[in-house]
Amino acid sequence: MLVDLHMHSTCSDGRYTPEQLVNTCYEKGIKVMALTDHDNLSGITPAMEAAALLPEPIKVLRGVEISTEKYHESIHIVGMHIDFDNLRLQSKLREMRRRRKTRILKMVEKLVAMGYDIDIDLLNPTNRTIGRPHIAKLLVAAGYFEDSLECFDKLLKRGAPAYVPQPKLSPEEAISLIHGAGGIAILAHPSEINDENVPETLIKECNFDGMEVWHPSANSPELIQKWLELAKQYNLMTSGGSDFHGIKGSRYPEELGLWKVQYEDVQDVINWKL
Ligand code: AMP
Ligand code: ZN
Ligand code: FE
Ligand code: FE
Numbered sequence: 001m002l003v004d005l006h007m008h009s010t011c012s013d014g015r016y017t018p019e020q021l022v023n024t025c026y027e028k029g030i031k032v033m034a035l036t037d038h039d040n041l042s043g044i045t046p047a048m049e050a051a052a053l054l055p056e057p058i059k060v061l062r063g064v065e066i067s068t069e070k071y072h073e074s075i076h077i078v079g080m081h082i083d084f085d086n087l088r089l090q091s092k093l094r095e096m097r098r099r100r101k102t103r104i105l106k107m108v109e110k111l112v113a114m115g116y117d118i119d120i121d122l123l124n125p126t127n128r129t130i131g132r133p134h135i136a137k138l139l140v141a142a143g144y145f146e147d148s149l150e151c152f153d154k155l156l157k158r159g160a161p162a163y164v165p166q167p168k169l170s171p172e173e174a175i176s177l178i179h180g181a182g183g184i185a186i187l188a189h190p191s192e193i194n195d196e197n198v199p200e201t202l203i204k205e206c207n208f209d210g211m212e213v214w215h216p217s218a219n220s221p222e223l224i225q226k227w228l229e230l231a232k233q234y235n236l237m238t239s240g241g242s243d244f245h246g247i248k249g250s251r252y253p254e255e256l257g258l259w260k261v262q263y264e265d266v267q268d269v270i271n272w273k274l
Helices: 018-028 044-052 087-113 132-141 148-156 171-180 198-205 221-233 263-271
Strands: 002-004 030-035 059-070 073-080 184-187 210-214 237-240
Touching: 002 263, 018 030, 018 044, 030 044, 030 263, 044 059, 059 087, 059 171, 059 263, 073 171, 073 198, 087 132, 087 171, 132 148, 171 184, 171 198, 184 198, 184 237, 198 221, 210 221, 210 263, 221 237, 237 263
Parallel strands: 002 030, 030 059, 184 210, 210 237
Antiparallel strands: 059 073, 073 184
């Protein structure tokens, strides 16, 4: 049975609305999905409502992906089964979205100073989580770059000319927010962390409940085996998903259903109850 526990909607930097994601999962035979927008919970209710209307309902897990930083690395943490009405989590995420907007406007200022012609009104940050992919999209649409990968590489990635660091939570703060909202905390895509020793250090230091083993960035059987063994060693539940954004020329799968995760591999996360 196919499942997918990591994807993004228009509430953050995904192309499709929560409803469209649910309908596409249904068409592709994905029976359990988690909506995991960056720093934003507002897609969860629409996704659950859309799922309830399907001829055969699919299960929607209440997720979020929180951006944190430690050891000069970007550490993403997926919260799953969260109570999306939790006020502490809601207000912290709102603050993070505000800080993201300030940061993105600074990046736009840099780009304009470099001679790029971008219309910041097109970023339309109302109520969605704004991020570098939105800038990439504008620059690709304006013809400056072939695709968003090239744009990140030349301008937007950490250390590149238009990069501005973003104030972030620590992993410990994010995990405590997730636990406070009744959910479980999963270390997302450990393969994207540059220093290969950092995932284990984090697991030792922080109170993670799970780790994302099956993710497109773990692109060899050896890497998957490595994360699987680490999860086993520290008694972590294993999770997996496509990180689908629906953006062509990005580093994630271009369609739902291409990155296959099996129910059996992630069932502890799916069936977890407080
Ligand atoms: P931000 O939230 O503004 O820091 O942007 C992070 C998002 O940008 C990630 O979740 C990815 O979707 C995307 N991203 C980050 N680094 C890259 C990269 N090198 N190439 C393409 N997309 C990236
Ligand atoms: Zn994203
Ligand atoms: Fe991520
Ligand atoms: Fe993601």
